[in-house]
Amino acid sequence: MGRAFVYVILGGGVAAGYAALEFSKRGILPGELCIISEESVAPYERPALSKGFLLPEEPSRLPAFHTCVGTKEEKLRHKWYKEHGIELVLGTRVKSADVRRNTLTTTTGETISYRFLIIATGARALKLEECGIRDSDAENVCYLRNLADAMRLVDTMQNSAGGNAVVIGGGYIGMECAAALVTNRIKVTMVFPEPHCMAHLFTPKIADFYENYYASKGITFVKGTVLSSFEIGADDLVKAVILKDGARIQTDMVVVGIGIRANTTLFDNQLIIEKGGIKVNGYMQTSHKSVYAVGDVASFPIQLFGGDIRRLEHVDSARKTARHAVASIMAPEKRRDLDYIPFFYSRVFTLSWQFYGENRGQVVHYGNFVSGRFGAYWVKKRRIVGAFLEGGTSEEYEAISTVIRFRSPIEDMAQLEMLGVEFALQI
Numbered sequence: 001m002g003r004a005f006v007y008v009i010l011g012g013g014v015a016a017g018y019a020a021l022e023f024s025k026r027g028i029l030p031g032e033l034c035i036i037s038e039e040s041v042a043p044y045e046r047p048a049l050s051k052g053f054l055l056p057e058e059p060s061r062l063p064a065f066h067t068c069v070g071t072k073e074e075k076l077r078h079k080w081y082k083e084h085g086i087e088l089v090l091g092t093r094v095k096s097a098d099v100r101r102n103t104l105t106t107t108t109g110e111t112i113s114y115r116f117l118i119i120a121t122g123a124r125a126l127k128l129e130e131c132g133i134r135d136s137d138a139e140n141v142c143y144l145r146n147l148a149d150a151m152r153l154v155d156t157m158q159n160s161a162g163g164n165a166v167v168i169g170g171g172y173i174g175m176e177c178a179a180a181l182v183t184n185r186i187k188v189t190m191v192f193p194e195p196h197c198m199a200h201l202f203t204p205k206i207a208d209f210y211e212n213y214y215a216s217k218g219i220t221f222v223k224g225t226v227l228s229s230f231e232i233g234a235d236d237l238v239k240a241v242i243l244k245d246g247a248r249i250q251t252d253m254v255v256v257g258i259g260i261r262a263n264t265t266l267f268d269n270q271l272i273i274e275k276g277g278i279k280v281n282g283y284m285q286t287s288h289k290s291v292y293a294v295g296d297v298a299s300f301p302i303q304l305f306g307g308d309i310r311r312l313e314h315v316d317s318a319r320k321t322a323r324h325a326v327a328s329i330m331a332p333e334k335r336r337d338l339d340y341i342p343f344f345y346s347r348v349f350t351l352s353w354q355f356y357g358e359n360r361g362q363v364v365h366y367g368n369f370v371s372g373r374f375g376a377y378w379v380k381k382r383r384i385v386g387a388f389l390e391g392g393t394s395e396e397y398e399a400i401s402t403v404i405r406f407r408s409p410i411e412d413m414a415q416l417e418m419l420g421v422e423f424a425l426q427i
């Protein structure tokens, strides 16, 4: 049994939604495109899961955040796919792929063939048992990657109302979930191995601002150590976490955000893998010419970094790499290398920051770290390569992104510090 399509998108997350939009804009015939997704709903904006979805009042629920609501594009509900003749094969996991034969096989035993394949399998949350921790499948231990995880987290928060939570990990999930837990009136202790939060992006000075803000909301930080084991009660729930330094923290629930692994397994011995992802060129094309990879699973060249191959784990790159791959497939005569500016952001409590470029080189901080209007530039070889801003206006965020696009030259670091965001606004 089998079906054949011209285009198949494997994975039904953020990148899949934006790829479908681009296909429809460029004109496909009904029945030419199919999306296969393990999830049972049409593609949605995953960032909502750690923000609006976790609000105690008027939480966001589907269909409110289907792609492509995050941008100025229309929202793609199930109906939209139907109207555009796009086949959604939902609740279906692909168990094997044969790149040479252009086929995918699902767990239901169906073989789906394609002329062009876009791999958009994203990533999975790294599990504590992979770090040697037992009992991490207890019902009050939560991860957050998909809708099912988010619903479980909401249930667990409701069962822990007025109680305590331990958040393992000081990255994006840790920071955003800690804020959500506090908003749900749960007391939070964050545990992570680094000396400060968001160690992969923040400088100690930037981290200090957010840690002080979190502390003002009652959040406690336990830094420089990791979890060693869980203490399990008679009801099979985690009652306490035991840390490597011997400390014991009593808790009603645990949220884990210790990083992700790209879902490359189906292609590990068939396509070139680099930096933990499927390696693609500037068209998002893999080492096999009919196969493209986009979003979290793709490692692609970044012109701004001299063509360095990077795998990014952010929504803006998922959206743009997806659209770029479709453009490369549908208009091969006009195809060009993607020129992508890395862009990350987060929103917690009433805070909001954006970052463009890379955080390498000499750092220049500016602004007021007490009032929360501050930022930083990273300077390498006398050019600005990274820019961070907390509490900016849309005009200011636009300005710092322009600075990065042009890698603005800089002669006087003291003047850069003094001008701060004004430097960007003057470009």
Ligand code: FDA
Binding pocket: 010, 011, 012, 013, 014, 015, 016, 036, 037, 038, 039, 045, 046, 047, 048, 049, 050, 092, 093, 094, 095, 120, 121, 122, 123, 144, 145, 146, 263, 266, 294, 295, 296, 297, 312, 313, 314, 315, 316, 318, 343, 344, 345, 346, 347
């Ligand atoms: P994504 O993970 O979205 O989709 C992958 C899809 O492939 C899933 O539908 C999955 O089920 C499917 N799949 C995988 N293997 C399969 C198989 N074998 N068969 C069938 N289907 C398969 N970024 C940001 O810039 N700002 C933000 O605020 C946030 N916030 C945020 C919150 C939370 C909770 C998460 C988990 C992530 C974010 N992110 C983010 C990151 C952002 O959501 C992420 O970069 C994109 O979702 C990546 O899009 P992809 O389509 O590549 O993967």
Ligand code: NAD
Binding pocket: 050, 131, 168, 169, 170, 171, 172, 173, 174, 176, 191, 192, 193, 194, 198, 199, 200, 225, 226, 227, 256, 257, 258, 259, 260, 313, 314, 344, 345, 346, 347
């Ligand atoms: P992350 O890479 O941001 O952070 C991982 C954190 O895990 C590290 O900061 C470290 O503190 C911690 N860690 C690693 N090993 C540990 C251990 N053994 N014990 C305790 N802590 C340990 O990953 P994440 O926070 O899990 O986020 C997962 C994915 O979701 C990422 O791809 C991220 O980009 C995405 N996401 C992004 C946003 C955003 O961009 N605003 C928001 C939420 C999630």
